[in-house]
Amino acid sequence: MNQKLPSQFAAFESLAVVWACATERERHTLRLTSEFEQLKQLYDAVLPELEQIVAYLNQFPMGQLPEQEQNLLYLALSCMEVTLAVEAHGQTTVPGGFDPARFEVDF
């Protein structure tokens, strides 16, 4: 199977291709370097469905997600990653903020 997400969430497949990143560093970099419209698209599509995503994932024990469910979690985490940018900043980077290239994200 080459679908990134469980079939129930097939509607998010194209988003998952971009945003289902395993590490904070990757998700954070993607947030900083994407177009703002892409962040908004992710936020508008996934945030309203987060409770459904959580209900689905909670069928699985912690730390034991199969690959597609893992991608679904990463998508949800990416959604959280962009929330402040969309809700407050209106841009991908923090306005007037410290240089992201000098801000190290270990995890």
Add this chain to the structure above:
Amino acid sequence: MLPIFCHLLKKCFATVNLCILVNGVFLERGKITMNTPSQELPQMRVTTPVPDMGSGPIPVEPYISPEFFEQEREKIFKRAWLQVLRVEEIPLAGDYQLIDLPVLNIAVIVVRGQDNQVRAFHNICTHRGNSVTLQEKGNARTFVCGYHGWVFNLDGSLRARPGEEYFSDDTEKCDLGLLPLACDVWNGFVFINYQPEPAVGLLDFLGEIGRDMEGFPFGELSHIARYRARVKVNWKAFTDAFREGYHVAMVHGQSIPDSMNSPTNPQGVPVSARLFGSHYSMSTWANPEHQPTPSEALAWKLGMTFSPGEQLDLGGVNPSGDDIWWFDMNMVFPNFFAALGPGWVFTYHFWPRSVDETDWTMNIYQMEAEDYGQRIAQEHTKVLLRDLLYEDLSTLESTQKGMSSGVLKQLHISDGLELAVRQQQWVVQQWVNGDGDPGQI
């Protein structure tokens, strides 16, 4: 006129019963009152005695002088207990981490021995000075120097030397253990002291700020994030940025406009504060009218997050019993901050590299996620705090640059809003030029 009045008034009172008038703010024992004719402004309750820390503007010089920095290195950083690790980072016997401390010009091995005891040693072979280990972290049964193969036990003692038979009596193995630093653990936080036998033990050094944090379930939280930055700013100017809530309205005006600020508390005045010798603790105010963003509301539905919300009944927080409380910021002198919230902690470390450069680390901890909703809520905490720190870090280098010019001689602060800024520079003076740690005299 005002400074003279302050001075006269100060002379009338003993240190504990201090009352000064500064910029319309009365600073009485146990209370700071904003004296205003019109509306009632919020008050920060100071629930401890306030020492005589002087009044009026504070000097810029200590923030920019390389000579003063050298004195801080000797008089503060070589004498204070310094927080370096959590025990969870070295959980097993033989686990160690190598910690570089430029402020002390040393590198330290912190190691858990076979006896489970945590110890700290200089990473210096007692033979001819080579580094005993080059690994940043690992697990070892012994440390073997890569130069001549000297072997050290985890308790630092010299176990063996190749060519032992060639060494004379004045190089007895028992005298050549790794050079120790003092090392102690408080609630899972590993502290070291450059003095192998410090004048004051860790528990006494922490004193009341430590006692107020007792009972907080540090060991039950998950370590969910670590962020770092090297910033061209003096370590004290760096900590100043977090020693007050005054900056929140401006620096975080877009990101958290109404968490700590409201029309009734426009300056985000903390709800209470405690001065404990060299240390300072403040409790921030949580706006009861705070409007959660959609993501905040969702994070609170799924688990918990950093934004103001429900309070878990944990020990070690809200020591002044404030009704409207967000989190405590505990500032352990000189360079370790622990912000304790209802179910989360974040810590800051500020490691000076020079008078105008500091390495900063932030660690975030939160209650263990028991399901995926809580995991996603943890992410909200991380992201929110991280974006706030982008904002916090943005003012530091230009501030240092401005001060470094030497043109501005003084900083005009408000005790009602920036008491901890005054306290830090006073505490620093006590350690460098005064009687030493005000918590111990």
